[in-house]
Amino acid sequence: MTVTIYDVAREAGVSMATVSRVVNNNPNVKPQTRKKVYEAIERLGYRPNAVARGLASKKTTTVGVVIPDIANAIFAEVARGIEDIANMYHYNIILCNADKRKDKEIRVINTLLEKQVDGLLFMGGAVTDDHVLAFKTSNVPIVLCATTDEKGVIPSVDIDHEAAAFDAVNLLIAEGHRSIAMISGTLQDPANGYARFQGYKRALEQAGIAYREDYVRVGNYRYESGIDATSYFLGLSDRPTAIFAATDEMAIGAVHCIQDSGLSVPDDVSVISVDNSRISSMVRPLLTTVAQPMYDIGAVSMRLLTKLMKKETVENAKVTLPHELIVRRSVAGPKA
Amino acid sequence: MTVTIYDVAREAGVSMATVSRVVNNNPNVKPQTRKKVYEAIERLGYRPNAVARGLASKKTTTVGVVIPDIANAIFAEVARGIEDIANMYHYNIILCNADKRKDKEIRVINTLLEKQVDGLLFMGGAVTDDHVLAFKTSNVPIVLCATTDEKGVIPSVDIDHEAAAFDAVNLLIAEGHRSIAMISGTLQDPANGYARFQGYKRALEQAGIAYREDYVRVGNYRYESGIDATSYFLGLSDRPTAIFAATDEMAIGAVHCIQDSGLSVPDDVSVISVDNSRISSMVRPLLTTVAQPMYDIGAVSMRLLTKLMKKETVENAKVTLPHELIVRRSVAGPKA
DNA sequence: CTGTTAGCGCGTTCAA
DNA sequence: TTGAACGCGCTAACAG
Numbered sequence: 001m002t003v004t005i006y007d008v009a010r011e012a013g014v015s016m017a018t019v020s021r022v023v024n025n026n027p028n029v030k031p032q033t034r035k036k037v038y039e040a041i042e043r044l045g046y047r048p049n050a051v052a053r054g055l056a057s058k059k060t061t062t063v064g065v066v067i068p069d070i071a072n073a074i075f076a077e078v079a080r081g082i083e084d085i086a087n088m089y090h091y092n093i094i095l096c097n098a099d100k101r102k103d104k105e106i107r108v109i110n111t112l113l114e115k116q117v118d119g120l121l122f123m124g125g126a127v128t129d130d131h132v133l134a135f136k137t138s139n140v141p142i143v144l145c146a147t148t149d150e151k152g153v154i155p156s157v158d159i160d161h162e163a164a165a166f167d168a169v170n171l172l173i174a175e176g177h178r179s180i181a182m183i184s185g186t187l188q189d190p191a192n193g194y195a196r197f198q199g200y201k202r203a204l205e206q207a208g209i210a211y212r213e214d215y216v217r218v219g220n221y222r223y224e225s226g227i228d229a230t231s232y233f234l235g236l237s238d239r240p241t242a243i244f245a246a247t248d249e250m251a252i253g254a255v256h257c258i259q260d261s262g263l264s265v266p267d268d269v270s271v272i273s274v275d276n277s278r279i280s281s282m283v284r285p286l287l288t289t290v291a292q293p294m295y296d297i298g299a300v301s302m303r304l305l306t307k308l309m310k311k312e313t314v315e316n317a318k319v320t321l322p323h324e325l326i327v328r329r330s331v332a333g334p335k336a
Numbered sequence: 337m338t339v340t341i342y343d344v345a346r347e348a349g350v351s352m353a354t355v356s357r358v359v360n361n362n363p364n365v366k367p368q369t370r371k372k373v374y375e376a377i378e379r380l381g382y383r384p385n386a387v388a389r390g391l392a393s394k395k396t397t398t399v400g401v402v403i404p405d406i407a408n409a410i411f412a413e414v415a416r417g418i419e420d421i422a423n424m425y426h427y428n429i430i431l432c433n434a435d436k437r438k439d440k441e442i443r444v445i446n447t448l449l450e451k452q453v454d455g456l457l458f459m460g461g462a463v464t465d466d467h468v469l470a471f472k473t474s475n476v477p478i479v480l481c482a483t484t485d486e487k488g489v490i491p492s493v494d495i496d497h498e499a500a501a502f503d504a505v506n507l508l509i510a511e512g513h514r515s516i517a518m519i520s521g522t523l524q525d526p527a528n529g530y531a532r533f534q535g536y537k538r539a540l541e542q543a544g545i546a547y548r549e550d551y552v553r554v555g556n557y558r559y560e561s562g563i564d565a566t567s568y569f570l571g572l573s574d575r576p577t578a579i580f581a582a583t584d585e586m587a588i589g590a591v592h593c594i595q596d597s598g599l600s601v602p603d604d605v606s607v608i609s610v611d612n613s614r615i616s617s618m619v620r621p622l623l624t625t626v627a628q629p630m631y632d633i634g635a636v637s638m639r640l641l642t643k644l645m646k647k648e649t650v651e652n653a654k655v656t657l658p659h660e661l662i663v664r665r666s667v668a669g670p671k672a
Numbered sequence: 673c674t675g676t677t678a679g680c681g682c683g684t685t686c687a688a
Numbered sequence: 689t690t691g692a693a694c695g696c697g698c699t700a701a702c703a704g
Contacts, residue, residue, distance in 0.1 A: 002475075002681090004680095004681055004682085005681065005682060006681075006682090014690075014691085015690065015691040015692075016681090016682080016683095016691085016692095017683085017684080017690070017691055017692080018689085018690060018691075019682095020682065020683060020684085021689095021690090023682095024683080028689060028690085029689070029690085030689060030690090033689080033690080045473060047446070047449060047450055047473075048450055048681090048682080049391075049450065049452060049680090049681050049682070050447075050450045050451045050452060051387055051390045051391050051396060051451070051452045051680090051681080051682095052391050052680070052681030052682040052683090052696095053681075053682055053683075054387045054682090054696095055385075055387050055388050055391050055680085055681080055682075055683095055695095055696050055697065055698090056681075056682045056683040056684080056695080056696055057682080057683055057684090057696085058683095058696075060387060062430070062451070069416065070406065070412050070415050070416050070419065071409075071412045071413050071415070071416040071631075072412075073407075073409060073412070076406050076407045076408075076409070076412040077407050079406050079407070079431075080405065080406055080407040080433065083406065083431065083432070083433050084433070087432075087433075092430050092432065092447065092448075092451065093430065093431050093432075094398070094428050094429065094430050094431075095415075095419065095429050095430075095431040096419070096423075096428065096429075097416065097419050097420070097423070110383070111386075111428065112428075113383060114383055114384055114385065114386045115386045115387070115398070115428065116385060116386060116387045137381060137383075139338075223614070223617070223618050249618075252618055253618075256618070256620055259620060260620075278559070279615060279618065281559070282559050282585075282588055282589075282592070282615065282619075283618075283619075284592055284595060284596075284620075295407075338697090340696095340697055340698085341697065341698060342697080342698095350674075350675085351674065351675045351676075352675090352697090352698080353674070353675060353676080353677095353699085353700085354673090354674060354675075356698065356699060356700090357673095357674085359698095360699085364673060364674085365673070365674085366673060366674085369673080369674080384697090384698080385696090385697050385698070386698095387696090387697080387698090388680090388696070388697030388698040388699090389697080389698055389699070390680090390698090391680045391681065391682090391696085391697080391698075391699090392679080392680055392697075392698045392699040392700075393680085393698080393699055393700085394680070394699095
């Protein structure tokens with residue numbers, strides 16, 4: 001049924017070792033022999049069995065990636081960066097959604113390890129001791145991708161979420177705003193949630209603006225929650241003149257909520273966010289936002305992983321990619 | 337270094353066959369023995385090697401999925417459907433982007449087959465003879481996902497793109513429009529391109545409306561190309577009163593282009609599309625569109641694949657999922 | 673209910 | 689430059 005390296009050897013009149021050599025591009029084969037083997041391979045339609053190879057060589061040229069949700073545009077973009085670089089280095093990707101749920105994360109990490117992946121890319125929520133434990137029991141390299149490690153012991157690549165949020169809010173302040181609300185992510189989420197919230201607070205503090213609890217709502221990163229939060233803000237007696245949303249999607253919800261209530265962005269209320277996903281250019285007005293290089297985060301983390309897998313020494317195993325303020329049209333000064 | 341089934345057997349004082357049995361939940365093990373084995377596993381931190389298992393059992397519990405672009409919201413949603421069902425049946429997913437490029441598609445199909453996947457989900461552009469050939473050389477089941485097979489010989493799940501487009505354009509006609517433009521995808525793309533274009537033409541024809549070449553532009557599915565096409569239409573001396581876009585993204589580009597030029601949607605120009613991706617609810621006005629059940633397409637195709645992998649007999653290996661007109665606010669009758 | 677024995681398909685010494 | 693032989697870690701008969 002299936003043709004093996006053994007069949008090819010017989011067909012070509014050589015030993016299986018020789019076939020193995022030509023398949024793996026080992027130079028120690030006479031060109032003529034190599035040719036014979038190639039012909040036999042062709043004739044028989046031989047396809048190497050990567051599983052057998054994996055067992056014998058203890059390498060699968062496969063890396064595992066655990067991701068919160070591939071249907072989320074942000075993560076999908078990161079995944080694309082990962083896959084492109086993986087492909088470039090001839091690795092394949094086993095993709096697992098884990099929804100930032102710890103139990104699911106631990107579970108898929110283990111199945112991935114059982115599958116003998118050569119490395120692991122982890123994108124998730126908080127990295128707990130249990131995570132670290134699971135990582136430690138493996139002997140393949142791990143890198144955290146768009147995910148922060150409190151302890152800082154695991155290689156990772158991400159942006160500085162706190163600083164990104166800080167920069168966003170600072171723009172608002174520079175424009176003269178003092179009444180700045182925030183639509184936050186859940187505070188249990190270290191990166192997109194907590195860190196961005198901290199950046200917001202620090203910016204306020206530095207500008208001597210008092211923090212108000214009723215100026216902060218936590219959303220779930222989705223469009224609808226941006227609308228909900230904003231409708232709450234607009235109902236306040238002293239409504240904010242600017243809104244900082246932790247993500248583009250919530251920001252767009254904010255924009256539409258403001259517009260739907262007959263106000264204007266940015267004339268009545270300014271809106272800014274973090275992400276710069278593609279949709280931030282697919283609204284009116286164009287969204288001002290702090291860009292997070294999603295594709296690069298994926299690409300760089302995969303590149304880092306390849307180095308680790310080759311046991312190359314890496315100088316800096318904790319890379320922070322730069323973010324960048326993208327000024328478009330959703331921010332203006334407050335009304336006089 | 338690595339602890340094997342053998343070590344566990346020794347530790348538990350049983351044979352490796354017994355360990356294998358408990359690991360695989362074979363009922364033929366005395367509870368007491370089972371317990372001993374579990375303890376030994378625990379003590380040693382044994383983790384089964386799925387590669388060895390795969391070699392011995394000729395099953396990898398892994399399926400390959402080739403996808404055009406995981407960063408594309410539509411496909412990402414399909415992928416989520418696939419992964420959820422795969423997960424439910426304890427399969428893992430090897431994900432490969434192929435950008436609808438034939439050479440890349442063929443290449444990844446082959447690597448996936450080398451990795452001994454138990455099945456293959458193919459999402460791509462045209463299914464050529466070369467594709468079919470590659471499929472035939474494998475002895476694992478394949479199902480086409482959101483992809484049409486001209487010959488109809490390969491199991492597949494998709495919607496009827498022609499009918500979906502037809503329905504969309506028909507709504508426009510029912511509203512009284514006679515000047516209907518289309519922003520098409522590339523005609524080489526059988527499903528999202530050609531079929532939707534055919535649906536447009538059929539609707540026109542049935543209504544006795546003459547087809548005009550200058551009322552059709554082909555875009556690349558992206559927002560920007562929606563803008564470009566629309567700006568062309570708006571420059572026409574007798575500009576259309578309605579635009580049918582092959583995808584949501586292009587439709588939103590159309591909406592914004594219309595608005596940016598001082599006109600109103602739907603008062604001056606109506607816009608309709610196919611997809612109903614999440615962004616169709618993230619615009620003003622809300623986009624009227626024909627819904628394509630992306631998640632379900634993924635889920636159903638994965639479900640079908642599991643049946644095929646279990647060699648269950650399936651009645652209908654070519655499933656067409658229903659589409660549905662979602663009436664929102666971007667369509668109105670033409671101005672009197 | 674449990675153990676023994678063969679392979680699964682290939683990489684990799686080690687000799688020749 | 690080539691081949692023979694072993695083993696990767698596990699499943700799957702087959703015995704008992």
